Amino acid sequence: MKSAIAALICGILFGLGLSISEMINPARVIGFLDVAGDWDLTLMLVMGSALIVTVVGFPLITRKAHPLLADKFSLPTKTELDMPLISGAVLFGIGWGLAGLCPGPALAGMASLEPGIFLFVAAMIAGQYIGIRLEKAFAR
Amino acid sequence: MIEPNVAGGLIGGALIGISSVLMLLLLGRITGIAGILTGVITWNKADGLSWRMAFVAGLVLGAVLYQLFVGPLPLQMQASGPLLIVAGLLVGMGTRLGSGCTSGHGVCGIARRSPRSFASTATFMVVAVVTVFVMRHVLS
Numbered sequence: 001m002k003s004a005i006a007a008l009i010c011g012i013l014f015g016l017g018l019s020i021s022e023m024i025n026p027a028r029v030i031g032f033l034d035v036a037g038d039w040d041l042t043l044m045l046v047m048g049s050a051l052i053v054t055v056v057g058f059p060l061i062t063r064k065a066h067p068l069l070a071d072k073f074s075l076p077t078k079t080e081l082d083m084p085l086i087s088g089a090v091l092f093g094i095g096w097g098l099a100g101l102c103p104g105p106a107l108a109g110m111a112s113l114e115p116g117i118f119l120f121v122a123a124m125i126a127g128q129y130i131g132i133r134l135e136k137a138f139a140r
Numbered sequence: 141m142i143e144p145n146v147a148g149g150l151i152g153g154a155l156i157g158i159s160s161v162l163m164l165l166l167l168g169r170i171t172g173i174a175g176i177l178t179g180v181i182t183w184n185k186a187d188g189l190s191w192r193m194a195f196v197a198g199l200v201l202g203a204v205l206y207q208l209f210v211g212p213l214p215l216q217m218q219a220s221g222p223l224l225i226v227a228g229l230l231v232g233m234g235t236r237l238g239s240g241c242t243s244g245h246g247v248c249g250i251a252r253r254s255p256r257s258f259a260s261t262a263t264f265m266v267v268a269v270v271t272v273f274v275m276r277h278v279l280s
Contacts, residue, residue, distance in 0.1 A: 054251035
């Protein structure tokens with residue numbers, strides 16, 4: 001229960017952050033990616049600002065024996081640069097460039113009730129199911 | 141160049157960073173929206189379902205609060221119809237295969253100095269820039 005409340009509050013902060021920074025707006029995202037057009041550096045400011053906080057904060061936290069509300073840290077353990085990682089990043093990059101939407105802004109954007117966002121989210125969920133199948137095929 | 145949203149970008153980015161730091165401090169988790177979503181859609185009770193659902197609810201609630209207290213969500217769709225579906229499928233597949241998106245790899249993974257996250261972020265950034273270039277300046 002405590003961890004759900006903590007996650008809810010973190011989700012709210014994240015959703016507010018995406019809204020205030022306008023990263024919820026595909027036009028801002030495409031504006032950043034369109035280096036040959038009217039370039040918009042907002043995304044770089046957002047990512048830079050977020051990274052200052054995480055780069056300073058993360059090492060201070062992982063030094064602790066365990067997180068405050070859980071027995072242990074659940075962090076990714078893989079280290080090798082493999083085909084699924086790179087091919088996944090390529091597919092994600094194409095999709096991100098086509099619509100200007102990535103998972104966070106798409107989910108938070110549902111608050112706008114814009115029908116296109118729901119279409120994108122439905123396709124993204126279907127895509128994750130396909131991705132899970134592909135992962136299993138890769139693992140074999 | 142388009143006028144960047146400097147204040148919004150820096151404040152919103154900091155909120156995203158703070159959310160990620162709090163998730164690590166409290167739950168010991170990486171704030172990767174794609175991964176959190178996967179846990180929800182696969183109904184994975186073994187890896188904690190309630191905090192994931194709470195986070196996604198918070199994400200939407202954050203954008204709702206923005207609409208209530210700040211103003212309408214800035215949201216200009218950049219794709220529609222079949223293109224939006226293709227983009228959503230690619231984002232879903234890519235984030236699953238590539239184990240993460242802009243938040244998990246771009247904000248959290250880089251703070252953990254994960255080589256996989258550096259490789260992923262560099263790859264999806266370059267591919268997205270090329271995709272936008274082709275869509276905006278070659279095909280149109």
